[in-house]
Amino acid sequence: MKQLAANATLTDVAFAVCTALEDVGEHAVLCGGSAATYYIPEVYQSRDLDFVLRFAARTKDIDDALRPLGYLRAPERLYEHAEIPFTVEFPPGPLAIGSDTIEVYATEHRGGEVLNVLVPTDVVRDRCMHYWAWGDQVALGIALAVARAHAGSIDIDVIEQWTDRELREASVYDRTRRDHFLSELRRVLT
Numbered sequence: 001m002k003q004l005a006a007n008a009t010l011t012d013v014a015f016a017v018c019t020a021l022e023d024v025g026e027h028a029v030l031c032g033g034s035a036a037t038y039y040i041p042e043v044y045q046s047r048d049l050d051f052v053l054r055f056a057a058r059t060k061d062i063d064d065a066l067r068p069l070g071y072l073r074a075p076e077r078l079y080e081h082a083e084i085p086f087t088v089e090f091p092p093g094p095l096a097i098g099s100d101t102i103e104v105y106a107t108e109h110r111g112g113e114v115l116n117v118l119v120p121t122d123v124v125r126d127r128c129m130h131y132w133a134w135g136d137q138v139a140l141g142i143a144l145a146v147a148r149a150h151a152g153s154i155d156i157d158v159i160e161q162w163t164d165r166e167l168r169e170a171s172v173y174d175r176t177r178r179d180h181f182l183s184e185l186r187r188v189l190t
Helices: 009-023 032-040 059-069 120-134 138-147 156-169 174-188
Strands: 028-031 048-053 071-073 078-081 085-091 104-108 113-117
Touching: 009 028, 009 032, 009 048, 009 059, 009 113, 032 048, 032 078, 032 113, 032 120, 032 138, 059 078, 071 156, 078 120, 085 120, 120 156, 138 174, 156 174
Parallel strands: 028 113, 048 085
Antiparallel strands: 028 048, 071 078, 078 085, 104 113
16 A cells, blocks of 8 residues: 655545555545645645545444554544645545535546545535535636636536536525526636
8 A cells, every 4th residue: 555655645645545445345425625635736725624424334344444554533524644744534424515416426547446426516616615605705706717717618508507406306495506606617618
């Protein structure tokens, strides 16, 4: 198993953690702000890595997989490293964005390592959700930066259909923020 250096990047940690989990039979997908960092590291740096496990994992299996990397379980269900500033977390599944359960994600390979990560369209949807629900301007900027950097991979039809479904199913969402987001997204993609 690859040792992590004190200067490991978020991407280095993501590949190492995902690979270590795969090696013990636990399938995890990188999501949230850390997935955005994977796609736009020069624009945004998350300080934690969020992985959703496909199936309920035993804490002991996670502990055993991450210990050789130097990650130990801390009180708030975080895993911390003594020399690396990035924490690792496992939010409860299923892997979803709003009411959409995510079944398709990217699987990247680097040397002998593997990383499962949300596709760019879903990273944009995830960050959009933070803007849409809470007015998080930073999340809006991140969503647009991912879209700009990966314009050829962004499926605006999927995003528009998703926002329409969310508006129908949950009246808590702000239509004005949704319209602003879609307008900005179209501008970035043209």
